[in-house]
Amino acid sequence: MAHAPSPCSSLAPDLAVRRCADIRAQLETAGLFASAAAPQATNSWRISPCPLFLSPEQTAFFTKLGPQLLAFYRAHNRLYLESVKGSQPKWVAQYLDQGKPDALIAYSRMKRFRDDLPAVIRPDVIPTQDGMVITELDSVPGGIGLTACLSAIYSGLDDIPLPLVGGRDGMVRGFATMLKAIQRERTGCIAIVASEEAKEYRPEMTWLAARLREQGVPAYCVEPRDVRFTEAGLRLGLETGEEPIAVLYRFYELFDLLNIPKAELIQYAAKKEFVAVTPPYKPALEEKSAFALLHHPVLRPFWEKELGEATLLDLTTIMPRTWLLDPAPIPPSATIPGLRMGDRAVTNWRDLAAATQKERHYVVKPSGFSELAWGSRGVSVGHDLPQAEWAAAIDQALASFSATPYILQEFHKGRIYELDYWDPAANQLVRMNGRARLSPYYFVADGKVELAGILATVCSAEKKIIHGMKDAIMVPCALSQS
Numbered sequence: 001m002a003h004a005p006s007p008c009s010s011l012a013p014d015l016a017v018r019r020c021a022d023i024r025a026q027l028e029t030a031g032l033f034a035s036a037a038a039p040q041a042t043n044s045w046r047i048s049p050c051p052l053f054l055s056p057e058q059t060a061f062f063t064k065l066g067p068q069l070l071a072f073y074r075a076h077n078r079l080y081l082e083s084v085k086g087s088q089p090k091w092v093a094q095y096l097d098q099g100k101p102d103a104l105i106a107y108s109r110m111k112r113f114r115d116d117l118p119a120v121i122r123p124d125v126i127p128t129q130d131g132m133v134i135t136e137l138d139s140v141p142g143g144i145g146l147t148a149c150l151s152a153i154y155s156g157l158d159d160i161p162l163p164l165v166g167g168r169d170g171m172v173r174g175f176a177t178m179l180k181a182i183q184r185e186r187t188g189c190i191a192i193v194a195s196e197e198a199k200e201y202r203p204e205m206t207w208l209a210a211r212l213r214e215q216g217v218p219a220y221c222v223e224p225r226d227v228r229f230t231e232a233g234l235r236l237g238l239e240t241g242e243e244p245i246a247v248l249y250r251f252y253e254l255f256d257l258l259n260i261p262k263a264e265l266i267q268y269a270a271k272k273e274f275v276a277v278t279p280p281y282k283p284a285l286e287e288k289s290a291f292a293l294l295h296h297p298v299l300r301p302f303w304e305k306e307l308g309e310a311t312l313l314d315l316t317t318i319m320p321r322t323w324l325l326d327p328a329p330i331p332p333s334a335t336i337p338g339l340r341m342g343d344r345a346v347t348n349w350r351d352l353a354a355a356t357q358k359e360r361h362y363v364v365k366p367s368g369f370s371e372l373a374w375g376s377r378g379v380s381v382g383h384d385l386p387q388a389e390w391a392a393a394i395d396q397a398l399a400s401f402s403a404t405p406y407i408l409q410e411f412h413k414g415r416i417y418e419l420d421y422w423d424p425a426a427n428q429l430v431r432m433n434g435r436a437r438l439s440p441y442y443f444v445a446d447g448k449v450e451l452a453g454i455l456a457t458v459c460s461a462e463k464k465i466i467h468g469m470k471d472a473i474m475v476p477c478a479l480s481q482s
Contacts, residue, residue, distance in 0.1 A: 011049060011050070013428070013429055016049040016050075016420065016422075016429055017049075017422060017427060017428065017429060019049045019157060020047045020048070020049050020421075020422035020429075021422070021424075022157075023047050023049075023153055023154070023157075024047050024422075024424075026153045026156075027047075027149065027150075027153065028041075030149050030207050031203045031206070031207060032145070032146060032149055032203055032204055032207060038203075040202075040203050041203050042200045042203075043200060043470075044470050045469070045470060045471075045472050045473065045474040046421035046422070046432075046470075046471065046472060046473045046474075047421060047422050047473075048419050048420060048421050048422070048473050048475050049420065049422070049429070050162075050419075050420075050475070051154055051162055051164060051456070051475045051476045051477055051478040052417070052419070052436065052438075052456035052458070052475050052476075052477045052478070053477070053478050053479070053480040054165070054454075054477050054478070054479060054480060055480055056479065056480070058127075058132075059165065059479050061132060062125075062165070062438075062440050062451055062454060063451055064314075065123070065440065066121065066440070066442040066449035066450070066451050067449050068307075068311050068314060068315060069121050069123060069137065069442065069449075070117070070121065070442070070444060070447075070449050071306075071307055071311060072290075072294070072307065072315060073117050073118060073121070073139075073285060074117060074306075075302075075303065075306035075307055076284075076285060076290050076293070077115075077117060077282070077284075077285060078306065079092060079293065079299070079302060079306075080092065080093055080096055080284045080285075081109075081114065083096075084109060088299075088302060089298065089299075092293060092299070093284070095287075095289060095293075095324055095326075095405070096283075096284035096287050096289065096290075097283075097284065098401070098402070098405050099369055099370075099402065099403045099404050099405060100283050100369060104254065104257070104281065104283060105283075107267060107271070107281055108280075108281050108282045108283060108284065110271065112271070112273070113280055113281070113282070116278075116280035116282065117280070117285070117444070118139030118278070118279045118280070118285065118444070119178045119181075119182060119278045119279065119443065119444045119445070120139060120140075120141065120144070120175075120178065120278075120279065120441065120442070120443060120444070121137065121139060121441075121442040121444065121449070122137070122138045122139075122141040122143070122439055122440065122441050122442070123136070123137050123138070123439070123440065124136050124137075124138070124437055124438075124439055125318075125437070125438045125439070125440065126412055126414045126435070126436070126437060126438075127414060127415050127436055127438060128412050128413060128414055128415055129415050131317075131318070132318050132438075133318055133319075133320055133412040134318050134319050134320075135320070135409070135412075135437075136288050136291075137288075137290070139279045139285065139286060140250065140251065140252075140253060140279055140286070141439070141441070142198070142200075142201045142204070143204070143439060143441070143455050144171065144175060144204070144205070144208060144441060145201075145203075145204030145205050145206075145207050145208035146204045146455065146474075147171050147439075147441060147453045147454075147455040147476060148169075148171030148172050148175070148207075148208055148211065148453065149204065149207055149208075150455070150474070150475065150476045151164050151166060151167070151168055151169070151170065151171055151453050151476045152168055152169065154475070154476050154478075155167065155168035156168070162478050163478050163479045163481070164453070164476050164477070164478045164479075165440075165451065165453055165454045165476070165477045165478060165479060166441075166451060166452045166453035166454070170450075170451075170452040170453050171208075171441060171452045171453045172208065172211045172212065172215065173215075173452070174441070174443035174450045174452030174453075175208065175212070175443055175452070176212055176215055176217045177443060177445045177450070178443040178444060178445045179212075179217060179219070179247055179249070180217070180445070181444075181445035181446050182247050182276045182278050183246045183247045183276065184276075186246035186247070186275075186276060187244060187246060188218075188233075188243055188244035188245050188246035188247075189218040189219065189220060189236060189238075189243045189244070189245060189246060190209075190212070190217060190218060190219035190220070190245075190246065190247045190248075190249060191219075191220060191222055191226075191227060191234070191236050191245045191247070191248050191249065192205050192208075192209055192219060192220065192221040192222065192249045192251055193222055193223070193224055193227060193248055193249065193250060193251055193252065193266075194221055194222070194223065194251040194252065195223075195224060195251065195252035195253075195256055195259065195260055196223075196259065197252060197253065197256045197259070197371070198251050198252055198253075201251065202221055205221040205251060206221040208221070209221045218243070220236060220238065221251075222236060224252070224260050224261045224262055224263070224266075225261045225262070227245065227248075227262055227265075227266065228242070229262060229265040229266075229268075229269065232244070232274065233245065233269055233272075233274030233275055234248065234265075234266065234269050234274065234275050245275050246275065246276065247275065247276045247277075247278065248266060248270075248275050248276070248277045248278075249278060250277055250278065250279055250281075253369075253371075254281060254283045254286065254369060255368075255369045255370055255371060256371070267281065283368065283369055286368045286369070287367045287368040287369070287405075288322070288365065288366075288367045288368055288407050288409075289322070289324045289367040289368075289405060289407050291319050291320065291321075291322035291407070291409065292322040292323050292324045292407060294315060294316060294319055294322075295316060295319075295321050295322060295338065296337065297337055297338075300312075320409050320410040320411075320412060321338055321339075321409070321410050322407050322408065322409045322410070323336060323338075323339055323407065323408045323409075324367065324405055324406075324407055325349055325364070325394075325397045325398055325401065325405065325406045325407065325408055326401060326405070327349070327398040327399070327401050330347060330348060330349075332347070334347065335347050336349075339408075341355050341359050341360075342355075342356070342358075342359045349394060349398060349408075350394065350395075350398075352382075352390075352394055352408070353387075353390065353391035353394050353395070354391075355382070355390075357382075357383050357387075358383070360382030360383050360390060361382060361383050361410065361411045362382045362408050362409060362410060362411055363379060363380065363381050363382065363408070363409045363410075363411050364379070364380040364382070364393050364394065364397050364406055364407070364408055364409075365378055365379045365380070365406060365407060365409070366378045366400075366404050366405070366406055366407075367404075367405045367406060367407050369404065370404045372404070379465055380393035381411060381465065382411065383411070413435070414435030414436060414437075415435070415436075416433050416434070416435065416461055417433070417434055417435070417436050417458060418431060418432070418433055418434075419431075419432055419434060419458055419473050419475075420432070421473050432458070432460060432473065433460070433461045434458040434459055434460055434461055434463075434472075434473065435458065435459060435461055435463065436456050436457065436458045437456070437457045437458075437459075438454055438455075438456055438477065439454065439455045439456075439457065440453070440454045441453050441454070441455070453476060453477075454476065454477035455474065455475075455476060455477070456473075456474070456475050456476070456477050457472050457473070457474050458472060458473040458474075458475075459471070459472045
């Protein structure tokens, strides 16, 4: 199925090629596209002359989704805290804490952080023939600066007006509004602290910080070693002198804390309320197993009460059924709720190893708190693997439970889109059939959610896992007028 007709449909090939060359030149100038002109950048992708166009119904879906996901995070946070207290099943908190250091768990449970939630919400959404499917949620996402830059570039193409989702400056404006809401009365600058693990994202966050400063928000993308601790709080040395840090935007994963210079001092400063840190240090909110909790029949009354029946129905429809791969023995007379292999109920995780290729349309991946849990690492697609490799993936996941729990999740195939991309060597457009991942960026300020932009990543149709790569097309999304 091709994407909906768009203002780009009648774009002349020579004009489209010139447009792509212009887009790439602007990305190189911004330092976000790997080339001799931008040696600091590490990423490249296929450039398309047009954004990915969404229907009004699809755009309405994404507008509605943001508040629903914030409600989900709020309920998920409450479920965890009530499980800790014992008013919800204790196994919920035990699962979400599995593999985490005791000190981090204790820190995340501090009363002063009780109501803190992620202020950036980015789901990965796969458009399928039957509707949208969310494969996971990310509260420490890459792509914020990239989507902001692409939005500015594509909006600036003046030959055809392009109604981008969020508009030209939606990403920068939304990020700034979110930071100001967190800063409140604190005096000082914004430090976007990017770890060594996240170094490939520094160019885009450096670009974003520069745009924020243009809007009067004193933001800087720095390394952890650039942060200085004093008894009065955290400070950042700048060309104009040293400034206090009011808000620290955490661009590093919690599993990586041991490799973050001054990580303990940052935690201390946040605990003493010298600085606001976002996303909060709450590893329980960064687990993919939250999807399994949403679908668990024992927890349904909780979700109905917290979300309401309509939102719960929407979320259980678009969040695929998920199970946490717990190696604990299952009683002989029991079955795993909702899990079937063909027309047979599953009574043991290792039964899955014998599933036929048609029966194993599932994905196995780390739930969180692991270097394998981001960037599509550690993912095994059942029907894409030989039987022996699939069985080994199940065994490895079960064996890893104590340190890194894994999940089993239904696989949903994306629908086919047709997009053109520019081949610089031949200086011509090439048509590609691909499957898309749509990544909407929501920013939360004072309890309100704003959809600021959507990044589309389109990979060749034969790819089972969709992620940013040099052979992928990456474009912002726009609203189709037809």
